[in-house]
Amino acid sequence: MAETLRIALAGLGTVGAGVLRLLEDNGELITARAGRRIEVVAVSARERSKDRGVDLSPYAWEDDMTAFAGRDDVDVVVELVGGSDGPALALARKALAGGKGLVTANKAMVAHHGLELARLAEDRGTPMRYEAAVAGGIPVIKGLGEGAAANRIERIYGILNGTCNYILSEMETTGRDFGEVLADAQALGYAEADPAFDIEGVDAAHKLAILASVAFGTELDFAAVDTSGITRIRSADIAQARALGYVIRLLGISDCDESGGERRLFQRVAPCLVPRSHPLASVDGPTNAVVAEGNHVGRLLFEGAGAGDGPTASAVVADLIDIARGNATAPFSLPVASLEASKPADPGNRRSRAYLRFMVADRPGVLAEITAAMRDAGVSIESMIQQGHPDDTDGDPVLVTMVTHEGPESSVTAALNVLDGSPSLVEEPLVMRLLG
Amino acid sequence: MAETLRIALAGLGTVGAGVLRLLEDNGELITARAGRRIEVVAVSARERSKDRGVDLSPYAWEDDMTAFAGRDDVDVVVELVGGSDGPALALARKALAGGKGLVTANKAMVAHHGLELARLAEDRGTPMRYEAAVAGGIPVIKGLGEGAAANRIERIYGILNGTCNYILSEMETTGRDFGEVLADAQALGYAEADPAFDIEGVDAAHKLAILASVAFGTELDFAAVDTSGITRIRSADIAQARALGYVIRLLGISDCDESGGERRLFQRVAPCLVPRSHPLASVDGPTNAVVAEGNHVGRLLFEGAGAGDGPTASAVVADLIDIARGNATAPFSLPVASLEASKPADPGNRRSRAYLRFMVADRPGVLAEITAAMRDAGVSIESMIQQGHPDDTDGDPVLVTMVTHEGPESSVTAALNVLDGSPSLVEEPLVMRLLG
Numbered sequence: 001m002a003e004t005l006r007i008a009l010a011g012l013g014t015v016g017a018g019v020l021r022l023l024e025d026n027g028e029l030i031t032a033r034a035g036r037r038i039e040v041v042a043v044s045a046r047e048r049s050k051d052r053g054v055d056l057s058p059y060a061w062e063d064d065m066t067a068f069a070g071r072d073d074v075d076v077v078v079e080l081v082g083g084s085d086g087p088a089l090a091l092a093r094k095a096l097a098g099g100k101g102l103v104t105a106n107k108a109m110v111a112h113h114g115l116e117l118a119r120l121a122e123d124r125g126t127p128m129r130y131e132a133a134v135a136g137g138i139p140v141i142k143g144l145g146e147g148a149a150a151n152r153i154e155r156i157y158g159i160l161n162g163t164c165n166y167i168l169s170e171m172e173t174t175g176r177d178f179g180e181v182l183a184d185a186q187a188l189g190y191a192e193a194d195p196a197f198d199i200e201g202v203d204a205a206h207k208l209a210i211l212a213s214v215a216f217g218t219e220l221d222f223a224a225v226d227t228s229g230i231t232r233i234r235s236a237d238i239a240q241a242r243a244l245g246y247v248i249r250l251l252g253i254s255d256c257d258e259s260g261g262e263r264r265l266f267q268r269v270a271p272c273l274v275p276r277s278h279p280l281a282s283v284d285g286p287t288n289a290v291v292a293e294g295n296h297v298g299r300l301l302f303e304g305a306g307a308g309d310g311p312t313a314s315a316v317v318a319d320l321i322d323i324a325r326g327n328a329t330a331p332f333s334l335p336v337a338s339l340e341a342s343k344p345a346d347p348g349n350r351r352s353r354a355y356l357r358f359m360v361a362d363r364p365g366v367l368a369e370i371t372a373a374m375r376d377a378g379v380s381i382e383s384m385i386q387q388g389h390p391d392d393t394d395g396d397p398v399l400v401t402m403v404t405h406e407g408p409e410s411s412v413t414a415a416l417n418v419l420d421g422s423p424s425l426v427e428e429p430l431v432m433r434l435l436g
Numbered sequence: 437m438a439e440t441l442r443i444a445l446a447g448l449g450t451v452g453a454g455v456l457r458l459l460e461d462n463g464e465l466i467t468a469r470a471g472r473r474i475e476v477v478a479v480s481a482r483e484r485s486k487d488r489g490v491d492l493s494p495y496a497w498e499d500d501m502t503a504f505a506g507r508d509d510v511d512v513v514v515e516l517v518g519g520s521d522g523p524a525l526a527l528a529r530k531a532l533a534g535g536k537g538l539v540t541a542n543k544a545m546v547a548h549h550g551l552e553l554a555r556l557a558e559d560r561g562t563p564m565r566y567e568a569a570v571a572g573g574i575p576v577i578k579g580l581g582e583g584a585a586a587n588r589i590e591r592i593y594g595i596l597n598g599t600c601n602y603i604l605s606e607m608e609t610t611g612r613d614f615g616e617v618l619a620d621a622q623a624l625g626y627a628e629a630d631p632a633f634d635i636e637g638v639d640a641a642h643k644l645a646i647l648a649s650v651a652f653g654t655e656l657d658f659a660a661v662d663t664s665g666i667t668r669i670r671s672a673d674i675a676q677a678r679a680l681g682y683v684i685r686l687l688g689i690s691d692c693d694e695s696g697g698e699r700r701l702f703q704r705v706a707p708c709l710v711p712r713s714h715p716l717a718s719v720d721g722p723t724n725a726v727v728a729e730g731n732h733v734g735r736l737l738f739e740g741a742g743a744g745d746g747p748t749a750s751a752v753v754a755d756l757i758d759i760a761r762g763n764a765t766a767p768f769s770l771p772v773a774s775l776e777a778s779k780p781a782d783p784g785n786r787r788s789r790a791y792l793r794f795m796v797a798d799r800p801g802v803l804a805e806i807t808a809a810m811r812d813a814g815v816s817i818e819s820m821i822q823q824g825h826p827d828d829t830d831g832d833p834v835l836v837t838m839v840t841h842e843g844p845e846s847s848v849t850a851a852l853n854v855l856d857g858s859p860s861l862v863e864e865p866l867v868m869r870l871l872g
Contacts, residue, residue, distance in 0.1 A: 032774045
């Protein structure tokens with residue numbers, strides 16, 4: 001049996017403790033699969049004395065985790081500290097520069113600095129892996145970068161944030177409104193005390209940018225992800241969607257637009273209407289799921305737990321087993337020099353069907369104003385519902401929803417620009433696309 | 437860039453031609469991902485002159501494919517001939533013995549001889565891969581053996597035969613009976629002229645035996661798979677299942693029974709009742725899907741096309757890319773010596789809920805006879821339906837279905853043994869388990 005693979009672990013939160021527990025629980029199996037022992041030799045975290053339910057006495061302690069990079073008894077650094085910059089990035093850079101392998105679960109850092117880190121890993125001939133950064137325990141980076149490697153991927157999309165999916169499926173099941181369900185999710189530990197990163201779509205955007213790079217062989221471009229969250233969705237939207245045969249899911253969607261003779265990368269995170277019959281429609285609760293469409297394999301779907309200590313630790317240790325086995329796939333499946341620096345696609349050129357929701361003043365002429373703006377912009381309306389007040393309470397705003405026929409997104413934008421500032425609209429309209 | 441990986445391809449049916457097309461279509465991308473060119477140098481098939489829609493002139497031709505093993509210009513042999521023994525096995529053995537890598541899509545051969553071939557590969561230090569043998573284009577061997585490698589897998593189950601799934605979902609949608617739908621499936625190319633391997637569950641059993649070995653680290657034991665097919669399912673069963681909130685799917689299910697202090701491997705292929713809310717219930721048509729439950733990652737699901745030239749070629753070429761990259765996972769994820777020779781579990785000890793369907797003579801006392809047999813064997817009935825004739829045609833057999841409470845499978849068997857040969861039963865009862 002080959003030499004032990006020696007690990008230094010930075011960050012002992014739930015995932016860090018989960019990795020230690022997993023290595024202990026399944027140690028014998030992991031050694032057999034990896035062909036050698038995987039042994040944690042050193043750990044680091046903010047507080048040494050905190051009770052984490054795991055015994056830290058077998059491991060050397062470093063107050064300064066960047067010291068891992070200088071330790072001769074360490075082969076791979078596992079970074080579970082989090083944050084796109086700061087200590088995590090300093091550690092990752094130092095570790096790779098020092099010739100150590102890097103395994104990380106840090107989606108923000110990979111989304112912002114993945115290309116730089118991959119270049120560093122390539123220069124030093126040392127492995128870098130981040131399966132746990134995308135969709136928790138689901139081996140989707142491996143599935144795309146190895147399992148589907150023979151394919152030109154045509155589109156990738158999925159449910160990438162468990163918190164949002166939990167909130168949306170709870171809203172659907174219970175009929176309650178966003179704020180209430182969010183508060184419950186926080187109490188249950190499904191949402192953070194500061195939930196902005198999740199509910200505003202940023203976390204999903206991190207993951208989408210990483211997936212897009214692996215799927216399309218393009219350079220990471222997180223800044224170009226067109227991102228919106230779920231905070232404006234009301235129970236009325238969910239009810240309307242249901243009546244139309246859809247459910248609402250926060251999706252990350254990416255494809256390549258090759259129409260202009262030049263490949264342009266489209267990346268969007270937004271709530272979408274998903275047909276009830278689509279596999280993603282039945283993905284409920286904190287589960288994640290990713291669909292990849294390859295030019296020979298067709299549609300692949302990967303589904304599983306998107307977060308949690310067990311699933312995330314499973315992905316971290318899978319990366320370690322790969323490194324122990326000597327599996328040497330490039331971090332983004334292609335050498336850095338082969339990744340294409342593609343420009344962002346213009347969403348205006350995309351064709352889709354849209355769901356539009358207006359809160360309008362209950363007075364004559366409002367519908368005429370909205371429909372005229374649509375007509376003038378060339379938007380064709382497939383169906384429209386105005387919800388009357390059962391008790392005809394004059395003056396209260398009423399809900400108008402419509403679904404458009406397929407057309408350029410720019411037309412919908414043009415129509416909404418005309419309506420912008422109209423006293424008929426009580427609040428900004430909500431636009432969601434239908435997954436086609 | 438490293439040297440070209442040189443391939444010899446045996447078998448030029450739809451999959452073989454699909455591999456040549458895929459290598460041509462996506463050649464540049466595949467070279468970039470693999471880090472070197474993957475080039476077919478020689479081919480072999482039964483008939484040289486047949487038109488396959490691909491140009492064979494760039495490749496050397498061998499009438500006898502086992503000659504590949506002796507060619508110095510070949511690194512990897514791709515076996516797409518099929519059949520558990522005969523020429524395919526002779527080729528696989530010779531290729532590995534000659535130090536060539538082996539990639540195969542041949543589930544029958546791997547199920548029967550996989551262990552011997554893996555041992556040979558290991559002895560010669562040469563790679564052996566068979567992703568395409570299980571669930572077509574879905575990277576599930578990689579997903580289990582690498583992606584979920586850190587986990588003790590607790591159960592694996594799935595839809596492993598597209599033909600059966602197509603037939604069952606068509607029966608469900610159209611209400612038509614088995615024979616009619618099978619004939620249509622044959623006309624559409626979803627079922628073979630001789631469909632026995634598919635509809636009797638043998639093909640799914642091949643795949644299940646392979647999956648079980650990778651998932652549980654056990655030696656392949658195809659002979660121990662408890663196999664039944666879908667030929668006895670009637671549209672009435674599908675309607676009854678639907679009324680109870682279930683759909684019928686042919687599932688392969690495997691887990692380890694550790695109750696007796698000794699690990700025993702349970703492997704079964706059988707039609708099962710799957711709750712409507714389960715992700716497998718919405719897998720329709722020729723799609724395959726595999727669920728793996730890991731002790732840390734929880735439930736993973738992999739779904740995609742289970743057959744067809746494109747998906748199967750995608751898996752074959754993914755294996756070639758892995759070999760080109762030098763990725764060196766053992767064929768069954770563990771070294772052969774570490775695979776456990778576990779005994780088959782006794783299904784009688786398993787606890788499940790069962791659906792039972794009887795065709796009975798329409799005369800007094802029949803229900804009393806059946807229910808007494810159940811009571812005497814300790815089987816507790818949860819619900820029972822006897823379908824009356826709307827026009828009360830005396831003498832025609834009638835359908836009696838029941839669902840039992842959870843209990844040992846041996847009790848149901850005991851009850852049916854008592855009823856065996858009873859003149860009240862017009863045909864052998866059908867038993868299907870409910871997926872728990």
